Amino acid sequence: MCRHLAYLGPPLPLSALLFDPPHALAKQAWAPQDMRGGGTINADGFGVAWYPPSATVPIRYRGAMPIWTDPALPALAAATTSRAVLAAVRSATVGMPVTDTAAAPFTEGRWLFSHNGVVRGWPGSVAKLASRLPTEDLLTLDAPTDSALLWALLRDRLRAGTPPAEAVAETTADVSLAAPGSRLNLLLTDGTTIISTTVGHALSVRAGADAVLVSSEPVESGREWQAVPDGHLLVATPMHLHLSPLGRP
Numbered sequence: 148m149c150r151h152l153a154y155l156g157p158p159l160p161l162s163a164l165l166f167d168p169p170h171a172l173a174k175q176a177w178a179p180q181d182m183r184g185g186g187t188i189n190a191d192g193f194g195v196a197w198y199p200p201s202a203t204v205p206i207r208y209r210g211a212m213p214i215w216t217d218p219a220l221p222a223l224a225a226a227t228t229s230r231a232v233l234a235a236v237r238s239a240t241v242g243m244p245v246t247d248t249a250a251a252p253f254t255e256g257r258w259l260f261s262h263n264g265v266v267r268g269w270p271g272s273v274a275k276l277a278s279r280l281p282t283e284d285l286l287t288l289d290a291p292t293d294s295a296l297l298w299a300l301l302r303d304r305l306r307a308g309t310p311p312a313e314a315v316a317e318t319t320a321d322v323s324l325a326a327p328g329s330r331l332n333l334l335l336t337d338g339t340t341i342i343s344t345t346v347g348h349a350l351s352v353r354a355g356a357d358a359v360l361v362s363s364e365p366v367e368s369g370r371e372w373q374a375v376p377d378g379h380l381l382v383a384t385p386m387h388l389h390l391s392p393l394g395r396p
Contacts, residue, residue: 150175150189151235151251151261151334152366153341156358156385161195161224164232165214168366176214176236181349181364185264185330191239192250193217196259197229198338203257205231205338209250231338233259240265240293249290253298257337260301263348263363264330266293272326276300297322297333311335312382315342316393319380334361341383343375344393350375352383359383 152172154164165172170180176189194209210217214236235251243249251261266273273296277285280299288295297318304314319331323346330347341361343350351372353360361383365372375381375390382389 149237149263150363152362153233153336154360155231158228158230161227165224170366173214186238189236189238191245192237194250194252195234196252198231211247235261243292249292259336260298261334262294262297263332267326267328269293319344343381345375345377357385359385
């Protein structure tokens, strides 16, 4: 379906996540190891967003091409460092558009969001959920895709003041109920905390003394990687990991 990752910690080059490790995100795009029946390659776009020093609003760079074909990205990634990053590569669901705006991360203010998976029965299965959103939000979706709608549903809760972990868990529960069998690995960060879910797809976390990396697949081998069980919510900072079954954030 897609591959994504989020990092918090000491500033590092974007290339240390996208290109340099043995199983970096760019390699996961064309040689994923754990798609769990959700496709074979992630060639329908990519995106990376990062927080500049002392900034709370991220910068985003994304495109509709495979990540390994973008001629500017390797040099940009090598020259750009950040303490907080979210990046994704996309495998588009059949029938959904392949455009720059359909690629994660989706963003508003300090928030970054990505979805790895598919909403079953799209769009009819979630039409009732979508009808609860302000009309302007529906008219200004980044793209007519399930991931963009998921972001709109989650963003609506964040705007209303729902705590982020609760907002992610509630959005996941609502969509799971409306569209059974959906794959809903959601990934959200504000540059200080990473919140993610596992519903139908792989996710691993590597936490150290001062950094945390959450990724669809480990970017390198090592016993410090911990697989996140299916059906769980992960809340992570460089100093703390909290894992709970979905429904009890």
